[in-house]
Amino acid sequence: MKNIFSSRFGIIFAGGIIGIIAVTLQKFGNPPNMGICAACFGRDIAGALGLHRVEALQYIRPEIAGLVIGAFIIAIIKKEHQPRGGSSTVIRFFLGMFAMIGALVFLGCSWRALLRFAGGDWNGITGLFGLTAGVGIGVIFLKNGYTLGKSYRLKKSSGWIFPAFMAALLVMVALEFKVSETGPLFSSLSGPGSLHAPLLISIAAGLLIGILAQRSRFCTIGSIRDIIIVKDFHLASGVVAFLITAVVFNLIYGQFKPGFYDQPIAHTNHIFNFLGMALAGLAFTLSGGCPVRQLILSGEGDSDAAIFVTGMIFGAALSHNFLLASSAAGPGTFGLAAVITGFFFCLIVGFIMREKID
């Protein structure tokens, strides 16, 4: 049977609904301009597990688990659950790590760059320019034979592990699990980590977006990449729909506050905003998709995507432990050094991982 979500109408419909869900999550309590953000939420999960100890950034974000599990369920139903892996696994881990480091210099992934823009935070535009530049560099490598190589079919069970890990996180947050009085799971009492929609709403939203994104192949990085490579506006039409509904519903909810200054969980250092997102865009492009797409692929049984996500969570912990991440006050002490290192890594990978094209 034909997948209706793979049509032009399908991707626009999915993008539009996802945009509405994202800003509605903010209405229900998620942090401002952060309805769904794989970078911020990955960082909060790292904090909740105690991988970093910034008290304001600790919460097992149920949306992330919902995304993976939603994609997992629909992939099983549609017979698209395809356990696979073995395509430059370690490189993908470090691409995930540097993607996160770059995203946390900007303060958001590609999804939040769009959501910040949709909420009137014009620094989001700087981020989107940076993102596009990063994707553009990635495309140059792709056009010159860059590849991380083939993946291989794996045993069914290997495709269950990452969704099971996410389910375990959900159970732990639902039961308010604690190792000891002072131990994990940590949960912020103030700051962004303390702001969240009610548990069931977060889970439902994650599941729904997971299903829609799996069926439609919604990808924020792919949208820019496909325009540059093959002038294909298919994915971009979904992203534009996402942006439009997000703006409209932000206006309806009174969440639209235009300007560069005093924006929530944002800084105005344009150079860092641009460079951070350029690094993230490059790392996402070299690994094949935006962070939410990687979560969806993890749900579909793609071990390489699951490793990328794990690398992101590791990167979040490093970012905060090593003072790489920005905050509302501005860039972190070693943010620039980390971004430069990340660029070096990505460029080396881009040059080395090439196959001859005829």
Next chain:
Amino acid sequence: MTERIDATGLSCPQPVILVRNIMKKGVTDFEVIVDSEVAKENVIRSVAKNNLNADISSNGDTFTIKVCKR
């Protein structure tokens, strides 16, 4: 002889890039083998954009997309 692209196991956007490269050489008759729905959808879209015809046959775990002039 019909040119053949083996795009099995390749993730986004590699299958599309391989197809793009072969179309750029002016080849209009070729076969692409993919092993995921996503790759299949992307290749079909890319071929259709270039006004070529795509015939899809499923063989167990893989799909063969036969491309020819309309």
